[in-house]
Amino acid sequence: MKEIFVKDLQANQTVTTTFLVKFKEVRAKKSGELYLSLILGDKSGELEAKMWDNIQDLDSSICRDDFVKVKGMVQVFRNRPQLTIHKLRKCREDEIDIADYFPKTTKDVEVMFEELLNLVDAVQNSYLRELLMSILVDENLAAKFKQAPAAKALHHAWLGGLLEHTLSLCRLCRLVASHYSDLDVDLLVSGAVLHDVGKIDELCYRRSFTYTNEGQLLGHMILALDLVNEKISQIEGFPRQLKTVVQHLIISHHGEYEFGSPKLPMFPEALVLHCLDNLDSKLEAMNAILRNEATADGYWTAYNQMFGRPIFKGFKENGQAHSEEDRDIKEPSQS
Amino acid sequence: MKEIFVKDLQANQTVTTTFLVKFKEVRAKKSGELYLSLILGDKSGELEAKMWDNIQDLDSSICRDDFVKVKGMVQVFRNRPQLTIHKLRKCREDEIDIADYFPKTTKDVEVMFEELLNLVDAVQNSYLRELLMSILVDENLAAKFKQAPAAKALHHAWLGGLLEHTLSLCRLCRLVASHYSDLDVDLLVSGAVLHDVGKIDELCYRRSFTYTNEGQLLGHMILALDLVNEKISQIEGFPRQLKTVVQHLIISHHGEYEFGSPKLPMFPEALVLHCLDNLDSKLEAMNAILRNEATADGYWTAYNQMFGRPIFKGFKENGQAHSEEDRDIKEPSQS
Amino acid sequence: MKEIFVKDLQANQTVTTTFLVKFKEVRAKKSGELYLSLILGDKSGELEAKMWDNIQDLDSSICRDDFVKVKGMVQVFRNRPQLTIHKLRKCREDEIDIADYFPKTTKDVEVMFEELLNLVDAVQNSYLRELLMSILVDENLAAKFKQAPAAKALHHAWLGGLLEHTLSLCRLCRLVASHYSDLDVDLLVSGAVLHDVGKIDELCYRRSFTYTNEGQLLGHMILALDLVNEKISQIEGFPRQLKTVVQHLIISHHGEYEFGSPKLPMFPEALVLHCLDNLDSKLEAMNAILRNEATADGYWTAYNQMFGRPIFKGFKENGQAHSEEDRDIKEPSQS
Amino acid sequence: MKEIFVKDLQANQTVTTTFLVKFKEVRAKKSGELYLSLILGDKSGELEAKMWDNIQDLDSSICRDDFVKVKGMVQVFRNRPQLTIHKLRKCREDEIDIADYFPKTTKDVEVMFEELLNLVDAVQNSYLRELLMSILVDENLAAKFKQAPAAKALHHAWLGGLLEHTLSLCRLCRLVASHYSDLDVDLLVSGAVLHDVGKIDELCYRRSFTYTNEGQLLGHMILALDLVNEKISQIEGFPRQLKTVVQHLIISHHGEYEFGSPKLPMFPEALVLHCLDNLDSKLEAMNAILRNEATADGYWTAYNQMFGRPIFKGFKENGQAHSEEDRDIKEPSQS
């Protein structure tokens, strides 16, 4: 177990613990001497760190995505901790529990996975059920499915995020199918389980979250097709037309050409899948922004690039509902 | 009660009944003589009609949006009836039951309205509940609310369509709020009830569906603001901040500048309202297209302007599910 | 052999021959009697046809995409033939040579295919060569490849068009690779052969050119991936990275998200393939427009929807080059 | 002088007069006999005309843009006259006064031109004044300048329209320069006179209004540059920098790349010229639409393609001002 986490660091504290290196650069002081500038992280956050002296003695092979053990002194400003490093060395693998270094779903992965299996088990169409099960019971795929984030950034960008997003979408699909009785709930749930499954190979999430070569060159929709093709080829008698319908659900789920969908949703279930995926991802992205700035002053978050606007935190100060007071407030913190 | 409806007309039948005039033009035959070309309609559909002779004796004031009584002979081609008119006169108001002439929701308006009242009654925030109720119990507004279509065309474009769409959206909001526990269900339901309420004045639906002058110049979002302003001014102590939040829900619900929203959704409830309104309208629009072409041959509807694509009717022929057969079909009827 | 073709019909000629039905409608005369309105075609063009009398005796099952034998009288106006039909019946399969009814490449299909095989044989990389060969020597695929058009409309929209476009692009790729020495000509030629191969299943070209269900729901890029996946799975040791590169060439060849490419070209060969495919298709499309209006008056073709402009036929009247004269012409026929 | 104009034709009148042929087509009757379908026009409007019999005796060389003399019988329907032609022949040049056949400015061309000369004479900068004068005193150019329309359609699309628009813009420039004292009025007026001068060669306006070959291939901005280049080369010592500034005013006046300006306005006078040109053309286009539909029923014009919306005719019925009454009007004619 890691000794202490970023979010628990106190000003003027001397700490000895391990971190993941997120960024490393050697810079020159005015005197010409070199110093080390790092960004270190664990699952609870990041902090800047500087090592001013004796860096010539360091293992020069330390680089991004390595784990290091450091001893240093914490300072705090802008409400953020910063570390002056006195000692630094690379860690051995056996000193590390990887779960300490990445943001991770707050939910129980096994419980979520169990629920997903139950939802899949409820699929009536035997071909679709067999297809979905063949992926979820494949040990290698299941392991990745439980670990993968749903995105490099933006929404559900944490270990287990893909599973969390997939399960949420499955539930939404069932709720909405209960409202519109004409919808084929089997197709909806299948689309929900498969739509982002390619992300297990699109993203690399053993260190920092980045794209794999395949992910960058092909994207998760094409990777999902490869996976689905392979599994379907092992199912005796899987109807060709049903395969086409499943492929369409996958490639149309971004809903717009400019978001990388080569086809637009062409039947009701494809339309609904796109709308609900859009809802779940955008809502979670907005909530993530709000959580990140929950303690900052003001009624507004900073301008957000993805949304193209700041997000409003609401008038609910002090646990009060919107309507219980009527102060005339004129100075939002938004700039 | 009307004698016979468009959908029931048979070839070679002689009929005497009433219709609404949708289009009227006087044209010349090659001989120089004039004849009358009409499109007539009732709630079940439209048909072309021609009156070849004696049109100089007609009441020249007959025009679009008038009700007429005709006697004539039905012919059918392209699977569509056509009428050769022998006699034609304008109707008296007392000969007409307006409900016979417009497409209308297939659901019971009073039942839907009752359910909407119940949903509003469940709103916890007393200011919001009072605001919504003040509209629904306003006899003049309630009458229009029960009658208005939700659009001139595209989706829920029938009498009662506004109520049907509003109720569907309210239910969706509650389902989705049950899934995401952080959402303020009162705000969502309020947004759902109010988002399109301006349509009661944007559209004219006493004859053909068109825009009113106000509707064309201001749009239903601005008209909703006027209505909400008026009602709020009559509620003692309605919080100013809550009013701002409600106004934002209304003006941001189209979600994009290019669809006429002057502001984009800036907090979670506004985002969810936009997403679900989008889902309910697009899905109903797609279903309407599918219903219209249900009996036509082929796997595809005609190219649809609004969606920018044809819609796929699915492989479910003969009541069979998608997966039960695997015919290799290559000739869709889509051109 | 068909007796006579559309382009050879003369005014006032009585003909007896076979045609493909492109469009059929039963319409009513003013008297209420029905008549038949058809568009008939063969490989040389289309003509309108009317059968005014005795249509009640016709085989009512005659419809679009059937072959029919007609006897009738030709009239000509707007420089176009029109047919008044006296007799009409459905054809037996054995009366028809399908090649008479579709526009077809003017080049020799077998010669082109042979040249394509030679170009593929020159590919140095054995994995790529084997992949390409596995498609071209697959009898079923080769037969379709020789027959498929390259598009439903716009460019190379004739039987053999896919082969013609593919071969032209292969040659261009080799020319351009001779100019830029860094380019990997094997990748370019592989991309050229595979980029549109999915069109053999995207389009239906046994009667009129339309999309198949698969083609409409998935598009030719996804269909090509399916085909390439299947063939690669049969090649021992095909490098996974090379597969990724080939898949990227296929899915990025449209070059823009809005044209259905889920990824943009990310390395030089992908960029060059896109640019040359764009050049070959747009140039052929422009030439097709010019050919179609070659004999019409004026310096300009009609406004063209795809290009968003009329095309200029040039000043080369009377076989003279651009520069040999200097008439001041001010009245183009373009409207 | 022409005997009678389109706008004065009465139902059942027999007329003998001259028209310009706007459209001509030979069509077939059901019997196979041919008839002639024409659109004829003069400066007051257009009318459809049919010649049913004896067309084999006609001068077959009659075609679009010819002047013809016709004798025929007028019918009226849809409030529009139609002509059944009994006799038809081509006109001799000496039978025609060209001013009878084209819409033309309602203002006095010579008076406008005189005013334009005065405005140019008031330009202080001697180089600019000389440049502008060199164009206006060039007899060939002045003749075209007085005759050219300002557009093929849309705004000021009539003989003299270019002069009318140019003069209006010059006056606006002077008014606005009186408001913003920093603006260089000489540059503004020069830009106003020159910005559309290329239209004298872009458009052909001796018969119907169409583009010339040069106009289509280069556009009026490039043609204006050619003209300005030529005139400046004849002015001793014209400053090179001033030439650059004038060229920029011309090529940036459309204000957006998508409207064909290769550069955007980069200094205040260029910005103002663009804004005022935009104002004058759009306002005149809107007024033209309103004039065209002034007598039609309803509060709205038809949907207008260029504006992407219908235009509101205003509530000013019966000569009353906007505010004097408050009828609740709900049925606009817009569909």
Next chain:
Amino acid sequence: MKEIFVKDLQANQTVTTTFLVKFKEVRAKKSGELYLSLILGDKSGELEAKMWDNIQDLDSSICRDDFVKVKGMVQVFRNRPQLTIHKLRKCREDEIDIADYFPKTTKDVEVMFEELLNLVDAVQNSYLRELLMSILVDENLAAKFKQAPAAKALHHAWLGGLLEHTLSLCRLCRLVASHYSDLDVDLLVSGAVLHDVGKIDELCYRRSFTYTNEGQLLGHMILALDLVNEKISQIEGFPRQLKTVVQHLIISHHGEYEFGSPKLPMFPEALVLHCLDNLDSKLEAMNAILRNEATADGYWTAYNQMFGRPIFKGFKENGQAHSEEDRDIKEPSQS
């Protein structure tokens, strides 16, 4: 009266005066000690300031938008003053004359307001005149109207800017209405006075210029509607149609959906109002950029984000007009 202003600071000067805090941050030196980094401002400009020592003794509540009294030493580099602070304390309200701290119109606010009242007094339509007057004579509103900037940045971004822009637009409207006699000058002037009046509540301008919560959530067009609604409701007999027309003028004045107008200008006065508002704001924005860089070297301003281009300062060096010389200059400073 403030002792000294930013623009008058000299290098090596020791000053004691008051400033507004525009930005504040506590940072760490390498030693771990903290220092204070500020941006201070007054109406004449801004300067960076650092306090290196003794910051632990400071009133920790000092923050952005506070007024402070400082003693320190001025240094100058990059032609800009910088301050090293020795002493710092918060100010009492009575030490501050707010007019010293904000950029402000260079014109006399009362004179401008008087002129605006006169223009409003000249409005013929009594309803409109009463509406406009009811706003201008409302003491609370008038006070804000005189003080508000016209924008947070970009154009007229100074105290009194809204009034300056509004008055300029009114005058332009009258000039242009004198040119186009059909325009209803009353509507134009009303639109000009009301189009941006919502900015008195959209922006907060008692400290730095930011958006209010209402401003961010609703925008100045919707806020203007609220205000106009309220005032109209107090005018006996204000015609409903005239209200609709006024509302349309307000909500359409941005002219494009993407700039937040939910409706596009649909009648001539709305079109003209949009065009002239666009002209006045863009021209003033361009002039502001030119003023800001008037003393910098080179023919070009820096690249401007809003315009998407650098602005040309002109060739007018040494007070000479454009045309009086012809140096061939090739090295603009623009990069």
Next chain:
Amino acid sequence: MKEIFVKDLQANQTVTTTFLVKFKEVRAKKSGELYLSLILGDKSGELEAKMWDNIQDLDSSICRDDFVKVKGMVQVFRNRPQLTIHKLRKCREDEIDIADYFPKTTKDVEVMFEELLNLVDAVQNSYLRELLMSILVDENLAAKFKQAPAAKALHHAWLGGLLEHTLSLCRLCRLVASHYSDLDVDLLVSGAVLHDVGKIDELCYRRSFTYTNEGQLLGHMILALDLVNEKISQIEGFPRQLKTVVQHLIISHHGEYEFGSPKLPMFPEALVLHCLDNLDSKLEAMNAILRNEATADGYWTAYNQMFGRPIFKGFKENGQAHSEEDRDIKEPSQS
């Protein structure tokens, strides 16, 4: 000859040599003392330089685009050299060989120019050949043509780049014309030679690469027209229609309005010229990015602004072809 170049600088080396000043600023130390911050460059690269002391004795007139002689000490970090300056003075012109300071084509300019002359000499149309020759044999123009870069940045942004790009495009045009026999190779080669010739005046390339005033205000297409106009006016009998065609080739070569083409390609040669210019510039730009990052780790270049994506370096590690191995690589360096 320059003593040493940027790319050859070693850590801790003391150097005395000349550089071009790319950027200069005087800054303040915390103490208030000033120091000098420079960016210096030569044809091999750039480096940051600081002069900490004695800057009051410097020639204050030293500024950007001056040549300076420096003595200083090299430090290296981030793999980049940095210079601490001890002595600094302006250079005399005779100390400088301008070729040492700019990136330059790696090809022999005279050999390229000779080849271009040969290609022009092969043009059959005598008017076009004379036009092209008149430019290439004009000593002033030829000197600029040999020296100009093809762009300020992005592609061929080095001395001689215009010639290199022009020659490459001419060759491509001839290759492609050999493939499509209908193309007029004379027009293609003429377009290739002239399309960017305006860049000799659009860009300033005697110091850093920037736009000239003319270049910024008019752009290279308009400047090319001026040049072509002038040369054509000196060619007896140059056909007016041919001039129009040449002008169209020049102004349409960017292919899209948004890239500054006022007209789109309207005949085959214009289309081909645009496509090949696009291919040559984009491919060279992509290659330049790959060259710049050839030695950096990872499979991907950094995100590129112009392409809107990172570029893939390929799997070709260790000189091996794509297919010879199949390592499963998952961690691209791309972030």
